Amino acid sequence: MKVLHIIPDVNAGGASKGAYRIHKAVQKLGVDSHLLVLKKNFEEAKIENVNAGLLGWLGRKLYKEINRGLNKPFAQFKTENQALHSYGLARRGILQKINQSDADIVHLHWVSNMLSIEEIGKITKPIAWTFHDMWPLCGAEHYVMDDSPNAxxxxxxxxxxxxxxxxxxxxxxxxxxxxxxxxxxxxxHIATCSQWLADCASASPLFQHGSIRAINYPLDVETTFFPSPKIQARSEFGLPPDKKIILAGAIDSVNSHYKGGDLLKQAVIHIANTGRTDIVVALFGEKAETQFTDWALPVFNVGRIFDEKLLGKLYSAADVVVMPSRQEAFGQVASEAQACGTPAVVFNKSGPIDIVAHKQTGYLATPFDTQDLAQGITWVLDQENLGNSLSLPSRQRALTLFSPQVAGEKYLALYRAALSG
Known part of the structure; x- marks a missing residue:
């Protein structure tokens, strides 16, 4: 079975990380898996860059100019929704390449800037599609906060x-x-990275009669995300050995509306107001020079981390990982942390519900109650002193739900369904 994955880049953002992890998971089960990308971040067999060489470079420049011109009329549109909007006009000239390939299945991922809406409908091969956000079932929005019956x-x-x-x-x-x-x-044949997103897709008039299943992102739980000695990990990042450490972060900073940095900052104020002096905050994904002197507790900025094994050690250095996102299709920060034996605190909403077992591997806080978020953080931090370690259950949950074998088998079933029609 040969599968061709379509994704803009490799291991750059949450969607591309997820797609690459799916690719590696099905490879381990014998699938002849290939990636077609716009940007090849590292050299590896079976990853093809459609922008390679001089012609690829010229094509990329030409696309940017065409896309800029196409999007000019959309400047009249104004919205308070801060999520990315993509109008599905992109034409990268890869449709023919896809249809003429020897792949048995085309596996779409985050493709809004690779294929136009019309081109997606012209793919002639069986299609598997992993939804990494809400764009396929919305208009141009990649996320909408309205989850009401009238959304x-x-x-x-x-x-x-x-x-x-x-x-x-x-x-x-x-x-x-x-x-x-x-x-x-x-x-x-649709896979979503969480049950919440599967439920949203099933409710959509675009996909309500389709085949939809929830398959959580796989993780390398053996050589990348696994528990490391805490004191040694803290020493590597210059973190204090004698404090309780709250860790939070995202690839491009936690301080965006959707990632909820403002909610975490308010929760930290609530914690500081209780008089706790044994707690500090560590943030990753921020620019190294960024200062956080206006936070109510001391903040250690560990900068941006591109090496996933190093990121695994950082999770191990923390006592709790907080993912205060207002909305997540899944939330790989929380699943990665749990694989490293570190409990996670998230809001009881959207994708993270699949990851955290309340008061077993972390805490599900009331959305978007910063007082309850603070309570959840301190509850987790105090469990170790009470002899109720959450580390082992967190690790075990990750092994059960997020191992490549588990996800790979589910994707094999998806591929077989696509081939059988």
Whole structure:
């Protein structure tokens, strides 16, 4: 069985990390798995860069200019939704390459800047599609906070239900209607990275009659994300050996609206107000020169970490990992932390619900209650002193749910379903 994965880059963001981990998981089970990417971040067999060489470079420059021109009309559209918006106009010239390849299955990932909406509907091979965010079932938005029964992704993008926080032309409806038209005769075999996202996809008029299953992202739980000696790990990062350490971070900073850095900062104020002096904060994913002197507790900025094995050691250095995101399709920071034996605190909403078992491997806080978030953090920090270590259950949950074998077998079933139609 030969599978061709379509993803912009490798191991750069959450979606590309997830796609690469899926690729490696199915490879271990004998699948002839290949990646077609726009940017090859490192040399490895079976990863093809469509922008390679001078012609690829010229094509990339040309695409940028064409895309800039196509997107000019969308400047009239205004929204308070801070999530990325993609209008599915990209044409990278790879459709023919995909259809003429010897792959048995095309596995789509985060493709909104690789294939246009119309091109996705013209793929002639069996299609598996992993949803890494909400873009496939929304208009142009990659995330929407409205999860109510009347949310547009549930009832359709209608003429009369444009939200009040949007002004100007309804380009989200325009994008959604193009999806409806282009994909009406296409069969997708869909995997989502969490049960929450699977439920959202099942409710969507675009996919409610499709094959949808939740498959959590796999992790290398043996050689990358595993428990390391805590004191040794702290020494490597210059972290204090005698304090309780709250760790938080994201690839490009936790201080964005969706990643919830402001909520964590407020929770830290609540903790500081209790008079605790034994707790400090460590942040990763921030620029090395960034200072956090306005936080209520001391903050250690460990900078950006691109080596995953080093990231695993950082998780081991912490007593608790906090992922204060307002919304996550899954939340690999929490699953990676648990694989390293470090409990996680998250909000009881969206993808992270799959990861954390409340008061067993961490704490599910009331969304988006910073007082309860603070309570969850201190509850976890105090368990070790009470003889109730959460480390072993956290590690065991990761082995049970996120090992490559578990995810790989589920993707093999997905591929077989796609081949059988």
């Amino acid at each position: 547009r992704f549930r009832v359709g993008y209608l003429v009369n239900n444009q939200p009040a926080y949007e002004t100007g032309p309804d380009f989200n409806r325009f994008t959604w209607e193009r999806k409806l038209a282009a994909w009406s005769n296409t069969t997708f």
